[in-house]
Every structure is written in C-alpha cells, then in structure tokens.
Amino acid sequence: MKVWIPHAHGLDLLGELPPEARVEVYPGDDDVPSDPGDVEFWVPPFLSDGKSVLPFDRLPELAVVQLLSAGADVWVSRVPDGVLLCDAAGVHTSSTAEWVLTSILASVRDFPRFVRAQVEGRWDYTPTDELAGKRVLVVGAGTIGDGIRRRLEPFDVEVVLAARRARTGVHSVEELPKLLPDADVVVMIVPLTPATEGMVDAEFLARMHDGALLVNAARGPVVRTDALVTELASGRLRAALDVTDPEPLPPGHPLWSVPGLLLTPHVAGSVPGLHRRAYGLVGQQIGRYAAGEQLVNVVADGY
Numbered sequence: 001m002k003v004w005i006p007h008a009h010g011l012d013l014l015g016e017l018p019p020e021a022r023v024e025v026y027p028g029d030d031d032v033p034s035d036p037g038d039v040e041f042w043v044p045p046f047l048s049d050g051k052s053v054l055p056f057d058r059l060p061e062l063a064v065v066q067l068l069s070a071g072a073d074v075w076v077s078r079v080p081d082g083v084l085l086c087d088a089a090g091v092h093t094s095s096t097a098e099w100v101l102t103s104i105l106a107s108v109r110d111f112p113r114f115v116r117a118q119v120e121g122r123w124d125y126t127p128t129d130e131l132a133g134k135r136v137l138v139v140g141a142g143t144i145g146d147g148i149r150r151r152l153e154p155f156d157v158e159v160v161l162a163a164r165r166a167r168t169g170v171h172s173v174e175e176l177p178k179l180l181p182d183a184d185v186v187v188m189i190v191p192l193t194p195a196t197e198g199m200v201d202a203e204f205l206a207r208m209h210d211g212a213l214l215v216n217a218a219r220g221p222v223v224r225t226d227a228l229v230t231e232l233a234s235g236r237l238r239a240a241l242d243v244t245d246p247e248p249l250p251p252g253h254p255l256w257s258v259p260g261l262l263l264t265p266h267v268a269g270s271v272p273g274l275h276r277r278a279y280g281l282v283g284q285q286i287g288r289y290a291a292g293e294q295l296v297n298v299v300a301d302g303y
Contacts, residue, residue: 013279097147099268103240140189192219193302220245
C-alpha cells in the first residue's frame with residue numbers, strides 16, 4: 001500500500017502505521033519519488049490549487065485523496081469518480097477560530113488605526129467601540145463555527161449560528177434575511193460550493209445595519225468583491241478578510257486602499273500546530289484505510 005505525503009517531516013508525525021503502509025514524500029512537483037502507478041493514498045500539498053500536481057491519469061490505483069485543508073472546493077471537480085476525497089475538518093478549528101476572534105477584536109477596538117499612528121509616530125488617543133454586548137452571527141456551524149462560538153461567548157456577546165440545515169441551536173441560512181439586520185458582526189465560515197458562491201452579495205450586505213462588521217474566514221468567492229468594495233468605500237460597513245476574490249490580491253486592487261478593512265493574506269490556518277494535527281489525522285486515516293474501515297471527513301456535495 002503506497003502512500004504519498006508532501007512533507008518529509010510529516011513522516012515523524014503520522015504515528016504508528018500498519019506494516020503494509022509504505023510512505024513516500026512527494027512535494028507536488030515533477031520529481032516523483034517512484035512510479036505513481038501504484039499509489040493508493042495521496043496527501044496533496046496544503047492549499048494546493050490542484051493544477052500544479054501530477055494529473056490523475058498517472059495515478060490509476062488511487063483510492064483516497066486526503067487533504068490537509070478544511071476546504072475542498074478546488075478538488076471536488078478534479079477527483080475522479082471512485083476516489084474518496086477527504087478534508088481535514090477539525091484540524092484548523094483552533095487556528096481559524098483564533099484568527100476570527102483576533103480580527104473581530106482588532107476591528108472593533110480599531111487597532112489598524114493605532115498601528116498606522118504608531119508607524120507615523122503619532123499619539124492618536126481616540127475612544128473605540130467594544131465587543132461586549134454585541135450580537136455575532138456565525139454563518140457556518142461546523143467544527144470551526146462551533147469553535148468560534150465557544151471562544152466568543154466569554155466576551156459577553158450573543159452568538160447566533162446559521163447553517164444550510166436548521167437544528168437545535170442553529171438557524172437555517174434561509175433565515176438570514178431576518179437575522180442580518182440585528183447582527184453587529186457577521187462571520188462567514190461556510191465551505192465554497194455552488195450554493196455559497198456569491199452568498200454575500202449586495203442584497204446580503206444591504207441587510208446589515210450601519211457600522212456592522214463582516215468577517216470572511218471562508219473562501220474569497222463567498223463574497224462578491226465589488227459589492228463589498230462599494231459598501232466599504234461608502235463607510236457604511238467594516239470588514240475583516242483572510243481570503244479574497246481574486247487571490248492573491250493583485251497590486252492596485254481597490255481592497256488594498258478601501259477604508260474600514262482589516263486584511264490578512266490567507267494565514268488563518270498557517271500556524272506551527274497545523275502539521276502536527278493534520279498528519280495525526282492522516283495517520284489515523286491510513287490506518288482506517290488499511291483495515292478496510294470507513295474513513296472520516298469524506299467530502300459529499302462539496303462539504
């Protein structure tokens with residue numbers, strides 16, 4: 001049973017493996033470690049777009065593609081029929097939830113303003129808003145959404161969850177039109193699918209009240225960039241983005257200079273503990289596959 005992983009240090013993070021598992025390192029370039037024809041289990045590079053790696057027709061025995069990312073959008077249409085696609089749900093919960101909490105606090109307390117003043121050497125004493133007492137709407141109630149909820153609740157806020165299906169404690173996304181006007185902060189943490197692409201459009205943003213904050217830790221195309229730029233340029237809304245459309249953001253794009261925006265370059269999941277958690281999952285999945293057991297985190301309908 002041949003397994004390809006993208007990092008040499010991952011070999012020490014997989015844990016105990018079944019004896020039949022033969023693990024090789026394939027970073028995703030043209031320099032393959034051995035014949036790809038008998039690879040059964042493949043872990044592509046983190047945040048790979050799926051275009052710069054080996055074509056699937058060179059992997060005829062492939063049975064499993066295990067991602068290191070929570071999002072599977074760039075792989076869903078590429079993985080051939082009969083090959084299981086698994087994401088890394090749960091691996092990025094702590095890091096992404098930390099980024100969301102950081103971006104909310106930094107935006108509400110106006111840290112970007114104070115950082116600019118520090119760079120310019122100005123003592124810019126200005127009172128700020130506060131997070132306490134706010135209502136935060138989290139759109140996406142998976143493991144990361146729940147992690148965001150748990151981290152927000154100690155800050156004396158009301159957290160409202162919405163997802164594609166309603167359940168106890170979670171609203172349906174169909175209820176967003178009535179939920180958005182009362183939200184001080186709206187956090188997007190949905191996967192990118194045909195149903196969520198462009199979900200945050202001009203109508204969605206118009207329902208948010210003046211001064212509200214949009215936080216996107218999902219995927220860039222979940223938000224209509226032109227619509228967001230229009231709202232930010234008017235000063236009516238604020239935003240914090242870890243992802244953009246297009247991405248990477250090209251020089252001269254309006255998002256670089258629009259007011260009211262905190263922007264980071266898709267770093268929410270890029271932390272030291274990523275590979276330890278991710279390869280721990282990979283090792284478990286290899287064991288399940290070798291034992292003929294059902295794998296976890298199997299992607300279905302883009303989720």
